[in-house]
Amino acid sequence: MSNLPGIVITGASGRMGQMLIKTVMASDKCTLVGAVEREGHDWVGRDVGEAMGGAALGVLVTDDALEAFSHAQAVIDFTAPEATLAFSALAAQAHCVHVIGTTGMSDTQIAKLEPAGRHTTIIRAGNMSLGVNLLTKLTKMVAQALDDEYDIEVVEAHHNRKVDAPSGTALMLGEAAAEGRGVKLDDVRESGRDGITGARKQGDIGFSAIRGGDIVGEHDVMFISGEDRVILRHVATDRSLFAKGAVKAALWGQGKKPGEYDMMDVLGL
Ligand SMILES: NC(=O)C1=CN([C@@H]2O[C@H](COP(=O)(O)OP(=O)(O)OC[C@H]3O[C@@H](n4cnc5c(N)ncnc54)[C@H](OP(=O)(O)O)[C@@H]3O)[C@@H](O)[C@H]2O)C=CC1
Numbered sequence: 042m043s044n045l046p047g048i049v050i051t052g053a054s055g056r057m058g059q060m061l062i063k064t065v066m067a068s069d070k071c072t073l074v075g076a077v078e079r080e081g082h083d084w085v086g087r088d089v090g091e092a093m094g095g096a097a098l099g100v101l102v103t104d105d106a107l108e109a110f111s112h113a114q115a116v117i118d119f120t121a122p123e124a125t126l127a128f129s130a131l132a133a134q135a136h137c138v139h140v141i142g143t144t145g146m147s148d149t150q151i152a153k154l155e156p157a158g159r160h161t162t163i164i165r166a167g168n169m170s171l172g173v174n175l176l177t178k179l180t181k182m183v184a185q186a187l188d189d190e191y192d193i194e195v196v197e198a199h200h201n202r203k204v205d206a207p208s209g210t211a212l213m214l215g216e217a218a219a220e221g222r223g224v225k226l227d228d229v230r231e232s233g234r235d236g237i238t239g240a241r242k243q244g245d246i247g248f249s250a251i252r253g254g255d256i257v258g259e260h261d262v263m264f265i266s267g268e269d270r271v272i273l274r275h276v277a278t279d280r281s282l283f284a285k286g287a288v289k290a291a292l293w294g295q296g297k298k299p300g301e302y303d304m305m306d307v308l309g310l
């Protein structure tokens with residue numbers, strides 16, 4: 042029996058799920074105690090290492106999330122909005138730190154995390170990397186310094202399996218730009234231009250999404266004037282970046298007061 046914090050990974054068969062399992066296994070600061078998949082998934086009942094095509098890890102994939110959470114100190118959850126909401130209630134019941142990487146959650150869904158946050162520590166971020174969280178700070182600073190003669194456009198690119206747009210990261214960056222400008226993103230957000238859109242409205246923050254191949258995640262925040270352009274860019278080249286951030290968050294959350302936190306809190310930015 043190890044004294045290290047025990048971690049459960051939900052969505053174990055997913056792109057991030059598998060990367061998270063490898064990252065937890067490689068860490069000397071935590072241990073893998075559970076892997077969850079949905080009922081009926083063909084991984085359920087199998088050793089998760091073997092299901093991933095490697096050596097046995099001694100952890101069977103289960104569809105009983107509450108039972109798995111009850112043996113853990115943290116749950117790392119990169120799945121889908123409805124699943125994450127259900128897991129948040131179970132993590133609260135089991136008093137596990139809940140690290141949420143899932144994107145595409147509506148404001149209504151985010152608000153529904155609040156009751157769970159009264160019982161456990163939730164750390165949620167659209168991007169778990171230090172680089173993007175730094176870029177978010179820089180975006181706010183640049184937006185504060187430049188007036189709305191500069192048009193702000195957020196351009197993101199991801200792989201062809203991504204289901205939500207704009208990406209969670211693009212929205213984080215857009216929120217930071219809006220905050221820097223002292224406006225609400227909802228009042229100035231322009232996404233999905235198509236057809237006769239009319240001229241660009243001054244002060245709008247625009248979003249564009251590229252989807253193709255195996256792009257891990259690329260984000261540009263462009264400040265465009267009639268005379269120059271300031272472009273802030275982050276390029277992720279390996280998903281392990283996000284997994285390492287999520288594990289750091291799970292460890293940081295141990296012993297923290299219940300409540301909702303983000304990666305800025307974890308990274309002290
Ligand atoms: N915050 C961050 O730093 C990052 C966030 N992400 C986000 O993480 C999420 C997952 O991404 P990715 O791994 O690429 O996606 P995948 O589609 O590869 O994996 C999603 C996993 O979640 C499971 N899942 C989906 N819906 C449910 C449900 N209702 N109940 C139980 N399990 C469910 C899937 O199971 P099944 O196969 O059975 O559907 C699958 O195992 C996305 O929202 C993505 O944007 C990704 C990278 C970084």
Ligand SMILES: O=C(O)C1=N[C@H](C(=O)O)C[C@H](O)C1
Pocket residue numbers: 144167168199200203207208209210211257258259
């Ligand atoms: O779905 C992905 O892959 C990613 N999702 C996150 C997002 O929506 O921003 C983070 C990263 O860019 C990869």
